[in-house]
Each structure stands twice: as structure tokens, then as C-alpha cells.
Amino acid sequence: MATTHPQPTLCDATRAMLRAAHVAWLHPKGGVGRVWIGRKGVDAEGDEIFEGETVDPAAVTLSPAFANADYSSLNTFWGRRRSGECLKSVGSTILDFDYNKAGLRFDGWAPEAVRDVLVEAMAEAGVPLPSIWVATGRNLQATYGCDGVKAAAWARVEAIYDALHGPDLATNGLPKAKRKRDDAVLDAFEARMLPVWRLFRDAGLDRVCRDGARVVRLVGSVNAKSGVMARLLGLSSFGDAVRYDFHALADAILPLSRAEILERRRVRAEAKAAVPANDNPAPAKPRRHAGPTGRWTGILRDLHAWRDGMGAPPVGMRELWIFLTANATAHVRGGCREDWAAELAPLAGLSEREAFRALGTLDRRQRRHEAGETDEHKGVEQSPLYNYSAATIVDLLDVQVEQAEAFGLRALFPGGGKALTPAERQRASRDARNPDRVTRSGQVEDRITDGGIARLWKLAGLSLDRCAQIVGRSRSGVAKAIAEAEAAPREPGVIPLDEMFSTGPVFAGSPEAEALVSTGFETTTPSTTIVDASDGFSAVHDTSRYIVVSASRELPVTLPEPEPVRVTRVTPFHAVVETASAVWTWTQTEDVWGRGRFDTWFLEAGTPTPADAAMAEAARRELAGSVVAAPRRARRAPIASKARHGVRGRLGASRPLPVTAADRQREVDLYREASGG
Structure with a gap:
């Protein structure tokens, strides 16, 4: 293992001079746009944020933000915002190696030793060497300095990143995905670059570090996590660094030069022109939200399944997972920035504020989509939302085949989506035809x-x-x-x-x-x-079971012990039933036509509890059962005067009835209460 060089001790003025020289090299005179400078701070909630401002390159050292600046942007921007949508020009490209991680091949090595291994592999593969190498205090970053090109060339910048980063590699070191068409030029390029891609993977290459708003640590700044100053490796000054012409650098890195690409396009155009034109071509349909049956539904399901299988998105991928999942959610059911942040932040282990900051560009594109705007891509109108392919998402999240098998991933399966079984395909077809069907x-x-x-x-x-x-x-x-x-x-x-x-x-x-x-x-x-x-109670088909259920009133599970019921029987056919909470009156009369007796039972006062109602009902049944049926009376002849008018009937027989002794004191109290004293 190589040893670490001793850390030089420099004064504040010297370190400020190094930082200014680094910014001047990244953004030389004659460029357009504004450069961002700043530092990483902590907000009131303890979250890390970037604090700084965008200034004119000539006024960097005059800005108050430069006094404590540790970072500078690679590219320049319009206005005061550092974002990909405000990109003005592209000045440099970067390779960020986080090699000091447990389990990696170069963990604990000195940055000079790691740089030497990488330079040797790149030179052997014929890859242009970076302009400068910077030891950031913990890891290593390599920068290609270029003359500024317009933001319109960003697609070519992404092609450079694709060629340097390479495809996602399996555990055996081979690309997970295979090309759809055979190409001898691309086969030769892959064979030449494969050792470099493997070495970059072992050195912890950050494959996410490729956006237009990327910042780099400045030489002369002190890494707060390690307390080590960032320094330039192998060069005494920035004036010794090589600066590339952007298109020349692209031709040297990419498998096809710009001239070869133009020639291929010309050949394809001639072949297409030789085919008879279609006089009635089908109009291209704009791509909208995928809806519940589109491919984004499967991608959204797999993103959550990947997160569940991993336990939580790894550190460094939390914002990326939130962004990709929110984009898939927007494709499926829409939404807004606040809803996505509130839903996904707890799942990723971040605060809602951090998630909210990561979804700014997606929120703007969602508003454009809701307004009915579309973007054109290769002659086809599509939604302004990000239309990443499944292979791109697999590459960004570094999904392995073993993980996809263990987590049950379908759409985000390395090397292409995993095919559905016939039963799954039939079920999905039925659900698409009739989403409300009963399974x-x-x-x-x-x-x-x-x-x-x-x-x-x-x-x-x-x-x-x-x-x-x-x-x-x-x-x-x-x-x-x-x-x-x-x-x-x-x-x-x-x-x-x-x-x-x-x-x-x-x-x-x-x-x-x-x-x-x-x-x-x-x-x-x-x-x-x-x-x-x-x-009261209602019997269920004259059975002995009684059900008292009320959905509108909640009663305690443990009911209080009921007090005894008091029955005052004034006559055999009239009684008063009293409980602690209510009073009932019971009366039994005989039908004038002799068809039997019927009871009159009504609540006279109070609001009964269920226990009191049950006891009162039991008392009513006992009262009704204690009455002895009267003997049947002989039919009397109808009265002559009534018979002449065609009226027939029976009159009730007169018979003595036993009368119970009245409660005199109760009668006195009732009289006083009724008469007001």
C-alpha cells in the first residue's frame, strides 16, 4: 500500500490564491455566462445545503461568497440560478472517484498511487488523459478542461460521459445489457475500453456525477470531514495543465468521430429516400401519462420493490431514488412537488425539505404537462416529463441481477425487462379490460x-x-x-x-x-x-334471543352493575315498572270481538340504559304471563234496536276484579307533583 504524502501547511492568503487560480482555469477569459461559487453549510434542521451565488467570472475574487468558498461550478449559467435548465455553456467534464470506501480495491491508498494506476490503464486503452488531478482531501477527481461550447452541445457531453463511464457491469465484469444490433466498430471500442471500465468501477467512480449543475472542490479548500486541504497532483501550477478543444476531445473518446456520425446519417437518409413515400402517413401521437396500464406503472412498482429490498436507498442515492420515483409517480397519476416530497421523504430517510429541493425541475415539467405543453424528441411529441428508459434507471441505481431476482423486479431487470408468465400476462390483460372486475x-x-x-x-x-x-x-x-x-x-x-x-x-x-x-x-x-x-326490544321471530345493537351510540365495553327493578302493580292488568334510569307503563286489554288480549307497553319517563331495558322487558314478560285468561262468555242475543240497523257485536262481561292495596304515600306525592304543591 502506498503512503500518504505529508500535508503542506499554507497560509490563508496562499490558499485563497490557489482557489482563485482554480476558478480562473475552469472559467477562462472570453467565456460567457455566470459561474457559481460557494460552500457546503448546514441549515436550521441540520441538513447539508450549498450556500453561494452566481457571479461574473471576472468578479469572483470580489464576491463576498469567495471568502469561504470551497466549491465552484464546472459550467456557466444564465441569471442567478445554478440549474440544468439555466445552463449557458459547458466548460469542463469530470470523473469523480470515491475510492476510500470499505470493500473497494484502493481503500486507504494514497491519491498519487490511485492516480498512477488509472493513468496507466487509460493510456494503454488510448483514452485522452485528464487535464488535472485533484486530491480532494478524501478522494480523487479528474477534470478535462475544454474551451467553452454552447449548452446546445449537451447531448455530446452526455455521450462523452457514457463512453467514459461505460455500461453497467455484472459481477463477472461483462456488460449486463447487450446491444440490439451487431456493430464491428462498437465491438472493437467495447473490447478496448472494458479494462478501463472495470478499473473505474473498482476505484469507486461516481456514475451520477454528470449533470450540468455539478460543482467541484477547489484546490486550497479544506475538506471539513477529513481536515485535509485539497491539492493539485503532478503539476506545479494550473498554467501547466492541458486544455482540449471540445470536439477534438469528443472525437478522441467516442467510438465514432463527428465526421463518421455525419456519414452514417447521410447513408441512412439516402436509404430512406429510396423507399417510396407514404402518401397517407399516420400522424404521430403525443405521449401522455402512461396511466395504470403503461410501462411506468411497472417501473414505479419496481422502484418501491427495490427500495423495500434494500431496506432504504443507499447513502448517495437517496435523492436520486426520490427523483426517479417522483418522476414515475408523475407519469402514472400526476401530483405536485409537495405531495411527492411528503410521500417519499420518509421512505428514503431524508427530511421533506431535502426531498423538496431535489424535485424542483420535475415540478416545473409537471406544470408544463398540466398546461398541455409537449416536447419533440426524434420527430415524436412526448410529455415534458423525464422519459428515462428502464435501462437508464437500472444503470443509475446500479441494480444487480442478483438483486433483481431477490426483489422480484420485472421492468427494472438488468439486460432488459423480465418477461411475464402466461398467467401474469392474462391477468394483466383482464385487469386492463375491466379494472373494476371482482377477482x-x-x-x-x-x-x-x-x-x-x-x-x-x-x-x-x-x-x-x-x-x-x-x-x-x-x-x-x-x-x-x-x-x-x-x-x-x-x-x-x-x-x-x-x-x-x-x-x-x-x-x-x-x-x-x-x-x-x-x-x-x-x-x-x-x-x-x-x-x-x-x-325497547324487538324479538327475532319469537325466539328467546334478543339483540340490542346501536351503531349511532358508543357504550363502554364493561357495563355497570344494574340496580334492581321495581314493579308497582296497580291492577292485574295495569302496572308501573321503574328502574334507575326510566319508568314504563304496562296495560293489558281484551279485544272487544273476543280475539284475545293485547299489551300496551310504552316508555313514560327517562332514558333507559341497555341493562335497565333488559330488566324492564323481563318484568313485562312476567306481568303478561301472570294474567289468567278470563272464561269465555256466552254469546248474547243482539239488542233489537241494534239488530234492526244490521249491527251485531258482543259486550264485555261485568265481573269483579281483585284490587291491590294502593300506596297512599305515593299517591299523595303524585298528587302534589301534579297540582304544583
Whole structure:
């Protein structure tokens, strides 16, 4: 292992001079646009943020932000914002190697030793060497200095990054994805660059460090995490560094030069022109939100599955995962920046503020989409949202084949999406044709629910035919549903119906009532109304079971112990029933036509509790059962005057009735209360 060089001790003025020289080299005179300078700080919530400003390159040293500046932008921008949308010109490209990580090949090496290994591999492959190498205090960064080109050349800059970073490599060191077409030139380029790509991977190349708003650490700044000053490697000054012509550098790095690319385009255009033109071409349709059946649905599912499998996005990929997931969410169901940040920040382990900052450009594109705007890409109109391919997302997240297999990924499978099985394809087709259809599992669940309701009524005394009529199924269907409900596993806390109704009434708010509601029992049916205890009891088909259920009032699970009921029987056919909470009046009369007796039972005062209502009902039954039926009376001849008018009837027989002794003191109290004193 190589040794680390001793850290030089420099004064503040010397370090400021080095920082100014670095900025001047990145943005030489004659360029256009504004350069960003600043430092990394901490906000009130403890999150890391970049603090600085965009200034004219000639006024960098005069800016207040330069006094504590540790970073500078690679490129220049319009106005005061450092973002890809405000990109003005491209000045440099960078390779960022985070080699000091546990498990990597060069962990703990000196930056000079790592640089020498990388330079040797690049020279052997014929790759142009970077202009400068900077030891950042912890890792290593290599920069290609170029003359400024317009932002319109950004596609060519991305091609340079693609060629240097290479494809995503599997554990065996070979590319995961294969090209769709054979090309001898690209095959030769891949064979030449493959050792470099493997070495870059082992040196911890940051594949995300390629956006237009990227910043670099300045020489002379001190790394706050290590306390080591960033320094220039191999050169005594920036004046010794090589500056490339951008297009010449691109021709040297890319597999095809600009002239070869133009020649290929010309050949394809001639071949296309030789084909007879279509007089009625189909109009290109603009691409909109994918919707619930598009490819973005699968990508969104796999992004969440990847996050669940990893436990959380790794450090360094949290903002990237939030951005990609929010973009997929926007394609599927739209949304806004605030909603995405609130939903995804806890899943990524970041604050909502950090997630909010990472979604600025996506939010602007979403607003453009909602306004009906479109972008044109290769002659096809498409949504302004980012239309990354699945292969690009796999490359950005560095998804491995083993991970994709373990996490069940489909759309984000390295080397291309994993094909659906015939059963999965058929199910997806059915869901697309009828998204509201009831699945087989849903049918079983509905049948078990209906079976629980029918079993309840069957226990209450109804016939199987009547149960089938209530749940809307056939006789055989309801029998099958009851059998499935009985065989279904019982959830914790649910009381079997047999036990529920074997001990007496079920009161609202009790565990039995909650279990009853969980079975899907309806409080009102066509044949019987289950009422609150305050309205009295309603017998279920003359059975001995009484149900008191109220969905509108919550009662405590543990009911208080009821007080004794008091029955004052004024006559054998009239009584007053009193409890601690209410008073009832009971009267029994005989039908004038001799068809029997009927009871009159009504609440006279108070609001009864369920326990008091139950005791009062028991007292009413006892009163009704204690009355001895009167002997049948002989039919009397109709009165002559009534017979002439065609009226026939029977008059009640006159007979003495036993009268119980009245409570004199109670009668006095009632009289005083009624008369006002």
C-alpha cells in the first residue's frame, strides 16, 4: 500500500490564491455566462445545503461568497440560478472517484498511487488523459478542461460521459445489457475500453456525477470531514495543465468521430429516400401519462420493490431514488412537488425539505404537462416529463441481477425487462379490460361474508330459504357460503356466533357487538328491525334471543352493575315498572270481538340504559304471563234496536276484579307533583 504524502501547511492568503487560480482555469477569459461559487453549510434542521451565488467570472475574487468558498461550478449559467435548465455553456467534464470506501480495491491508498494506476490503464486503452488531478482531501477527481461550447452541445457531453463511464457491469465484469444490433466498430471500442471500465468501477467512480449543475472542490479548500486541504497532483501550477478543444476531445473518446456520425446519417437518409413515400402517413401521437396500464406503472412498482429490498436507498442515492420515483409517480397519476416530497421523504430517510429541493425541475415539467405543453424528441411529441428508459434507471441505481431476482423486479431487470408468465400476462390483460372486475379471491371473500350473515340469521331461527333471500343467493349457494364461513379461520378477538347468542342479549359497544359488526351483520333487514335499547326490544321471530345493537351510540365495553327493578302493580292488568334510569307503563286489554288480549307497553319517563331495558322487558314478560285468561262468555242475543240497523257485536262481561292495596304515600306525592304543591 502506498503512503500518504505529508500535508503542506499554507497560509490563508496562499490558499485563497490557489482557489482563485482554480476558478480562473475552469472559467477562462472570453467565456460567457455566470459561474457559481460557494460552500457546503448546514441549515436550521441540520441538513447539508450549498450556500453561494452566481457571479461574473471576472468578479469572483470580489464576491463576498469567495471568502469561504470551497466549491465552484464546472459550467456557466444564465441569471442567478445554478440549474440544468439555466445552463449557458459547458466548460469542463469530470470523473469523480470515491475510492476510500470499505470493500473497494484502493481503500486507504494514497491519491498519487490511485492516480498512477488509472493513468496507466487509460493510456494503454488510448483514452485522452485528464487535464488535472485533484486530491480532494478524501478522494480523487479528474477534470478535462475544454474551451467553452454552447449548452446546445449537451447531448455530446452526455455521450462523452457514457463512453467514459461505460455500461453497467455484472459481477463477472461483462456488460449486463447487450446491444440490439451487431456493430464491428462498437465491438472493437467495447473490447478496448472494458479494462478501463472495470478499473473505474473498482476505484469507486461516481456514475451520477454528470449533470450540468455539478460543482467541484477547489484546490486550497479544506475538506471539513477529513481536515485535509485539497491539492493539485503532478503539476506545479494550473498554467501547466492541458486544455482540449471540445470536439477534438469528443472525437478522441467516442467510438465514432463527428465526421463518421455525419456519414452514417447521410447513408441512412439516402436509404430512406429510396423507399417510396407514404402518401397517407399516420400522424404521430403525443405521449401522455402512461396511466395504470403503461410501462411506468411497472417501473414505479419496481422502484418501491427495490427500495423495500434494500431496506432504504443507499447513502448517495437517496435523492436520486426520490427523483426517479417522483418522476414515475408523475407519469402514472400526476401530483405536485409537495405531495411527492411528503410521500417519499420518509421512505428514503431524508427530511421533506431535502426531498423538496431535489424535485424542483420535475415540478416545473409537471406544470408544463398540466398546461398541455409537449416536447419533440426524434420527430415524436412526448410529455415534458423525464422519459428515462428502464435501462437508464437500472444503470443509475446500479441494480444487480442478483438483486433483481431477490426483489422480484420485472421492468427494472438488468439486460432488459423480465418477461411475464402466461398467467401474469392474462391477468394483466383482464385487469386492463375491466379494472373494476371482482377477482377470484374477492369472490371468495364476499361469499364468506354472506355466509357469516346467513349463519347469524340461521342461528336466530330463520330457515335456509329465508337466509338465502336476505343475502341474495340461492339455497345451495347460501349453504356453501355458510360452510365456508364456518371453515374460515377466525380472526383474533372475534367471538363465535354460537357462543355469542347462548348467554343472552348483546349490547352495543360490547366485544360481542363489535364481533357481530365484523361479520357484516346489518342492523336493519326487510323482515326484522334491530333497535337501540332506548327504544325497547324487538324479538327475532319469537325466539328467546334478543339483540340490542346501536351503531349511532358508543357504550363502554364493561357495563355497570344494574340496580334492581321495581314493579308497582296497580291492577292485574295495569302496572308501573321503574328502574334507575326510566319508568314504563304496562296495560293489558281484551279485544272487544273476543280475539284475545293485547299489551300496551310504552316508555313514560327517562332514558333507559341497555341493562335497565333488559330488566324492564323481563318484568313485562312476567306481568303478561301472570294474567289468567278470563272464561269465555256466552254469546248474547243482539239488542233489537241494534239488530234492526244490521249491527251485531258482543259486550264485555261485568265481573269483579281483585284490587291491590294502593300506596297512599305515593299517591299523595303524585298528587302534589301534579297540582304544583
